[in-house]
Structures are given as C-alpha cells and as structure tokens.
Amino acid sequence: MRAGYWNKVRTYRFLIILGLTIVMGYIFVPAPDANYVTLGWGSSTTFYRGVYNSAWIGALVAMLTGMFLTLLGFYVVNDSVKRDEQTRVGQIIATTPLRNSDYTLGSALCNFAVLSTMIAIVLLTTIGMQLFRGEDSIIDLWALVTPFLVLVLPLMFFVAAIAILFETRPLLRGGAGNITYILSWLIGLPLLSESVDLFGIIAIRSSMSATGLAKYPELAQIQSILGLEWGFPQGRTLATFTWQGIQWTSELLQTRLLLVGLAIGISLLASVRFSRFDPARETRKIPEALPSDVLDMNEVQISSVVRLKEIQLRPLDAKALQFRFEPILFAECRLILRELKELPFSGIWGYSVAGALIIIGLLFPLNEAHGILLPVSWLLPVLIWSKMGTREAHHQTDQLIFSSAKSLKRQLPAVWLAGFFLAIVTGSGVALNLAFHGEWLGVLAWFVGALFIPSLALCLGVWTGSSKLFEFIYAMLWYIGPINRMEILDFMGVLRGSVEAGIWQFYLAITIILLGLAFIGRKWQIQRG
C-alpha cells in the first residue's frame, strides 16, 4: 500500500490536480472588492453573504473540493491495478496468500490515502485563505475541518472504490472507463446533488439561509447565488452575517456513513471475478510453442549447418532506400485499424456500427443527422484518437522509431493524417448529407472539426505521454459543446448558431497552434538527453 501511495503522490498528475484544486478554492472565495461573487444573495442594491470566518470558508471550499475531486480525483487514482500489471508486481502478488478482497480493499484504501492527502493540503491552504481574506482572524478548527471530514472524505472513499471497480472490469478499463466516468459525472451530477445531496450543498445552503434570514428577513424575496457570477455592480453594498457552521444532524451523518459503507461494498465487489493478474483469464491466449522454439539437442548442429546455407540476405541498393510517404501512411492507418480490436465493441460488430452510422448520417433528415449522429460518430473513435502521440511511449517503440532518420518529418505527419482520415471516414455520411443540402458552411465547419480532433489528440498525447488528458478534455468538450448546445465549444459545427458565428475559424486557429505544439513536443522528445 505504501509503495502504491508514494507512486501516486510523486507524479506530476497529482501535483497539477492538487494545484488546480487550490487555485479553484482560492477563486471560489472572492475578495470583498472582486467584481464577481460565488455564494450569497444579490438584490439590486445589496449583496448578502456570510463573514469569511472558518465556518463559511471551510464549507465553501469543502463543497468545491468535493465536486472537483470527485471528477479529477478519479484520474489520479485509476491506475493501481494497471501499475501492478505493467510492473509485473501483480504476478508476484498473485502467488501470495493475499485474498482478492484484501487486494481490492487495500487498493481502494491506498487510493483513499492519496486523495485524503490532497484534502489535507487543501485544508491547510484554506486556513491561509481565511487569514489572507482578513475578515475574521480567529481560526475555529472544528468549524473549518468538519465540512471536509463529514462531506468530502466519504466522497473521496467512494471515488477511490469506484476507481478500483472500473479497473477490475474489462469493459471499464483504460480509455473506456475514462470516458464512461466523465460522462457519468456530467450527466449524473445534477441528479445526484439534488436527490441525495451528494456534495452537501443543500444542507449547507439551507443552514446559511436560515442564519441570513434571521438577520435580514428580506432574503426570503431574493434569489440565491451559487457559482461564478460576474459583473458585481460597483454600487451594491455588502451586507454580511455570521454563520457558525452547519448543524450536523444524525440524518446527514447517516447519509455520509452510508456512502462509506457503499464504498466498502464496491471495493469488495471489485474482487468478484477479478482476474488476479492471470493472463489466461485475459482475452490474450498463451502462445503454443512452435517447432522452432523446441530445442532438440541432437539436431542442433546439423540443422544449424543446413539452415545457415539457406540464408542469403540480399543487399539493398540506393534505389530501395529512397523514402516515400505512402507506405508509412498506409502502415499508420493499418495500426489504427488493428487498434479497433481493442475497443469494447470491436470486430465485425464495431465495423457494422460505424458503417451503419455513416449510412444513417447520409440518409437521415439533416437536422437529426447533423445534431445527433455526428456527435455519436465522433465519440466512437475517441479511444483510437487518444492513443495518437502516446503509442511510442506506451508500447516502448520510441527507441526504434526515434533512432530512424527524419522520424519527425516522416512518422509524425503520418500519425496525424491517419487520425484525420478516421475523422473524415466516420463523419463522412453527415458531411455528404450537408453537401447534398448545399450547406457548404456546415461542410467547412465539419471539416475543421475533422482537423481539430486529431490535432488535439496528437498534441496532448505527445506532451503528456498518456491518453487520459485527451479523453478527459474531449469528453468534456463533446458533452458541453455539441450535446448541451454551448456554441463556443461546438468544435464539430453542429449548431447553426456556431456555424453562422464563424466559431469554426477559432477552431482552425487552435488546430494550427496544436499542430505546431505537437511538432515542437515531438522534436523535444527526439532530441532530449
């Protein structure tokens, strides 16, 4: 457990997400003279909120940290089993008396320890924040710490357990799990925070509201704010009240204990049908020995002599060593097609679905094809795109490829083009539909989308060496932009408003920047020493 813990906290990923959480916490507690607000009640003349005491700041930062880390925390800890597999430590673990349930529960606890470390550090910065904001210099540790203990830590245990569960289910491992989790978070979050008050927002707000109302009865008529609201009018006065913190009812505590119990249950569930690092229980079969692998001592010398006479390595002339781009592009495209086999829905079934989407995209009414089918068509290949720029590091072929001549100018463009072709082919049905309807601006926006996706994937893959960041960002963009109709994030050009506003030009510019960054990143990879 200790080794797993240190492995995770010593990563850049841990530091970056911790840093982001602290920054978000800082932003979420605006200075009194800031031109935005985050939590309170606003009328035309007055803005009401609690004094920045330990209770108020502790609750605010705890809420935000809980929301933030239930999403990002997953990606910090969702590689415990994978690490044991890759390092082959798993095979050693498999030979010990350690039960599956002990392993999964232990891994979940390790994940929880990592996330708790983040919480502890955020807590310390929260103390600093209260002193920095300067409205109340008395540190009430109980009021500051209890929202984190009661609201956030059970959530972290839940995330820790979910991460292990995902890792032990073949269909939820790797990229598929990354995408599934973020989409579940985006779709499930509004439901869960309303129905079961997952982040404690309802409990906190109603407690704050009760205290505020006691001092300012007019609050009953005023809309409350939770989230960033810009344009805080300069003329508004600030009215504060002192909130002493939430009253922890047995009902609230029971819900949190239930969450902890659920997390333990999930950790134990993860042990059911866990492969225990047995390659025979994975999809890969153990190869049978071929005749050439079997050593027959009596025949070694004779066969060596006979075989050596047959070997003639014909030399290559200068003409055979003139580089052409088509073979490497063909090879990269074949690599992509082979990787389709790794997807949850692969083989004939996967090709059929992709083919059906192309045909339906061509034949369906344009609005449905454009608005629904294109996003679906451009979600399926995400696990292929996410590998762009990372294959060399992931499969350890970097030494072979980077020691070849001009790999930057030869191989990298081929990688990008293969990803671009994938976008073109999978989205071709909708593109043709747009063209038949004379929607040339839509075709242009679609084309820019096809350029943007592999560029984002390649840039993030080259710089991070991992598929996770692209999977995360792409899923967020996909859900918030084309699906939830936010025009500025409509990189596919499915919204009429975004196409007419020329948003595609913005993505074209970003694409060029991303390609430049990908080139620079790969050059640095090849040259570093």
Next chain:
Amino acid sequence: MRLLRLLIENVSKRYKGSDFFALREISLDIDHGILGLLGPNGAGKSTLMRIIATITRPTNGLVRWNGIDIAKQPDEIRSVLGYLPQDFGVYPNLNADEFLHYMAAIKGVDRKAARERIEDLLVFVNLLEARKRPLKDYSGGMKQRIGIAQALLNDPKILIVDEPTVGLDTEGRVRFRHLLAELAGERVVILSTHIVSDVEAAANDIAILNKGHLVNRSSPEELLKLVHGKIWEWVIPSKELTAAKQKYLLSSIIRRQDGLHIRVVAETSPDKEAKLAGSPTLEEAYLYSISAHRGAKVNE
C-alpha cells in the same frame, strides 16, 4: 571500400539531477568489423549504445560518424543505422509481417524491396511460420528475433545490438553469431553484451567497460595474453567453497565426486595444491580486467 568510421571522443554522460556519471571520458575509434563491448551490469554499455544511436546526447564529448558530429546531424547516422535496444516494445496488435513493414516504412525502405527483405529476414530469424500471428502472442525469444530482424531491415552500415541473444536458444545464438560474422566485413558492428561467449565467437576487437570507464581495448588474443600464466586449478572440499570465494577470484567451479574443481585467476600460486591450468579463457581474461580495474587483489 566505402569509408566507415565511428569516432567516440571523450564522451561522458551524466543523468539530469544526479552526480552519477554513467560514462566517463570514453574514447574509441571504430571502423569496419565487430567490436564486442563487454562489461558487467551498470557498466555504461547501454548508455553508450543509446548515445551512438542518437537516442540520448552525451554530456561532454563528441561522436562522429565519417567525420560528422551526430549530435548536430543525427540523420547522417540514423539513415544507415540498425539498432536493437536492450529493452524495446512492439505493437501487440500487428503481426510480424505488418510490424516489419511498418518499421521498413519508417526507415524509408521501398515497398517491393521491403517485401523481399522481410521474407529473407523472417527465414533467417525462423519466424516464417509465425508471421501472421499477432505480436502479443509472441514469447520473449520470438520478440527478440523480431527485434533482430527490424535492425537489419535497411541493410545498415552501422549495426548496434545491445544484448541481442537474450531469450534465444542455442541454435538461435549460433545463427546470430554467424550472421554477424557475415555482415562484419562491410559494416561497423557493435555487439554489447555481458555474455563473454557471444563476443568470443564473433568479435575481432573487444572493449571492456566498468563503472563508466573504458578498462581495456584489445583483440581477443591480446586480452588472453593478460592472463597467461595466471590461471590456477585445484580441488577443494565443498565446505571450503565460501572461504575460497571470499579469498580468490574464481572463474570456474565444477562439482565432481572428489570435490570441487576450481579455477582461480591469480598472479602467483594461491595454494600449495594449485597448478597452472591449460589455456586461459576469454571469460577469465575479462574477469581479470574487471577485477584489476576495481583494484581488487587477484593474488590473495
């Protein structure tokens, strides 16, 4: 014959954030033929291979290929390089044929020539029957043979092989040594290994590294002369083995009915029962060189 010369001048390598030098002022002048690079684990062999393969840069010093500094113009050597790293991966979903075609495309080999070359190489590495199986189903030895094949795809003028026979059976190792011998005439071949017998069978020139230093560079014959008259053998009871290991530089221990027949490298007779052994082996010469570099006494 075309000019082939690899000049390594005072090359040192220190890794970032560390005071540890993996290589210290190594200088080697290598032309066509097979140079065997010997050394224990951690000697710096793989680091030197990676520098020559332009995977990493030296902290100090220069490497020139036919007069060109490869740090400044790495493609000059990359275009004629065949490199088999000590640890490498493959794309598990490709089969051997597809992977070799992929690497041939990366190396700029024409498709028709690549097809013929891959056919030859698959015969050579004895993977013709397995060519259509995905590489994820390959054993370690099979993967190693694919590595050897990809290193030879572009008919390289400089071939660097780092621990190439790991995972190969005896037949495979013999075949590989013979191939190296065939290729050596018109190429620079650097064979890095800790297996002395591989070097003994193939190399006409040997360089020994230890803890980043170049300990010795000579032909096999000159190396053997170093230990001429310094190999002693006698029989000891089994219970004296531990003490013997601590006291002497043992090169061989063979258990027989009358006891343990040991061979020791020593400047003078280490025991009254000891007598001078027959022909010294290259392994003994290697052990002697490493021990002398460490400053260990070989005459306890």
